[in-house]
Every structure is written in C-alpha cells, then in structure tokens.
Amino acid sequence: MKQIRAIIQPEKLSEVRDALEKLGCYRGATISDIMGQGTQRGITQAWxxxxxxxxxxxxxxxxxxxxxxxxxxxxxxxxxxxxxxxxGDGKIFVYDVEQVIRIRTGEMNEAAL
Ligand SMILES: Nc1ncnc2c1ncn2[C@@H]1O[C@H](COP(=O)(O)OP(=O)(O)OP(=O)(O)O)[C@@H](O)[C@H]1O
Ligand SMILES: [Mg+2]
Incomplete structure (x- = not known):
C-alpha cells in the first residue's frame, strides 16, 4: 500500500475530487488546508x-x-x-504504508482501505 500526498491549488480541489470520485479504485481521502512554499519561495507583491x-x-x-x-x-x-x-500547480509525494486498521471491524491492510 502507498500513501499519496498531493499538494494542490485550493481552487482545484473540487475538480480533483470529481476526478477521484469517477475512479472505481477511490476509497477515501484526508483533506487539509496548509501553507507551503516551493522553488519560488512564495511570491513578491507590490503594495x-x-x-x-x-x-x-x-x-x-x-x-x-x-x-x-x-x-x-x-x-x-x-x-x-x-x-x-x-x-505553483503543486506537487505529489508517494510513500510506503506499513499497516492500515479499520477500527470498527478490526480489518487489516487492503481489506481495511
Ligand atoms: N521539496 C518540497 N518538499 C516539501 N514540500 C514541497 C516541496 N516542494 C513543494 N512543496 C509543497 O508543494 C507546494 C506547491 O509547490 P509548487 O507547485 O510551487 O512546487 P514547485 O517545485 O515550486 O513547482 P512550480 O515551479 O510549478 O511552482 C508548496 O507550497 C509546498 O507546500
Ligand atoms: Mg512553485
């Protein structure tokens, strides 16, 4: 199993969620508002x-x-x-996942996804 962390532009969230919902393999996601910086280290603005x-x-x-x-x-x-x-379109990181447990049933790993 893998964890996919996609960091995207906030205004793209609904489009990405729609695309994921269309996939038969989509099981769930955790969505967070975050702050970040990439290679440009943010932006310079004039005021x-x-x-x-x-x-x-x-x-x-x-x-x-x-x-x-x-x-x-x-x-x-x-x-x-x-x-x-x-x-600023974002970046995706993929990690190995060791274990998953569904608390309600005690199911483990792929059965728990
Ligand atoms: N090397 C990194 N490590 C951890 N988080 C990162 C890294 N690079 C980008 N991020 C995260 O991804 C977000 C989006 O990054 P961003 O799309 O600006 O990447 P980029 O490499 O600068 O690409 P681009 O040139 O297209 O802007 C950042 O705000 C930050 O949260
Ligand atoms: Mg950037």
Missing amino acids: RGEKFQLDLLPKVSIDLVVRDEDVDTILRAIVESARTGEI
Whole structure:
C-alpha cells in the first residue's frame, strides 16, 4: 500500500475530487488546508510602491492510502485535474504504508482501505 500526498491549488480541489470520485479504485481521502512554499519561495507583491514577500502560500493537501496497483491511475487523475500549466500547480509525494486498521471491524491492510 502507498500513501499519496498531493499538494494542490485550493481552487482545484473540487475538480480533483470529481476526478477521484469517477475512479472505481477511490476509497477515501484526508483533506487539509496548509501553507507551503516551493522553488519560488512564495511570491513578491507590490503594495503602495513597497515590495514585500509572501513566502508561504495557501495550498490544499490531499492524502490517500491506496493499493499498489491503483497508484498510477490515481496519480494520473490528480495530475490531469490539478494542472493549469502555471507555476505553483503543486506537487505529489508517494510513500510506503506499513499497516492500515479499520477500527470498527478490526480489518487489516487492503481489506481495511
Ligand atoms: N521539496 C518540497 N518538499 C516539501 N514540500 C514541497 C516541496 N516542494 C513543494 N512543496 C509543497 O508543494 C507546494 C506547491 O509547490 P509548487 O507547485 O510551487 O512546487 P514547485 O517545485 O515550486 O513547482 P512550480 O515551479 O510549478 O511552482 C508548496 O507550497 C509546498 O507546500
Ligand atoms: Mg512553485
């Protein structure tokens, strides 16, 4: 099992969620409002002639734990639905997951997804 963490532009959340819902392999997600910075370290803005740096920008983080064979399908759906082609579109990280337990039933691992 893998954990997919997709950090995306907040305004893309509903489009990404719609794309995930269309996949037969989608089982659930944890959504968080976060602040972050990428390679540009935020953006420089001018206000009344003064320049100032907004170094952390609001993003949304989507965490999903999925079966290994579903990783590529889910990654493709996220990239296609979150992409505008502009800087700041986001980034996706994939991690190994050791164990999952459904508390209600005691089911383990893939049966618990
Ligand atoms: N190396 C990293 N480690 C951890 N989080 C990161 C990293 N790079 C980006 N992020 C997270 O992803 C968010 C979006 O990053 P962003 O899309 O700006 O990446 P980028 O590498 O700067 O690409 P781009 O050039 O398209 O902007 C950041 O706000 C931050 O939360
Ligand atoms: Mg960036």
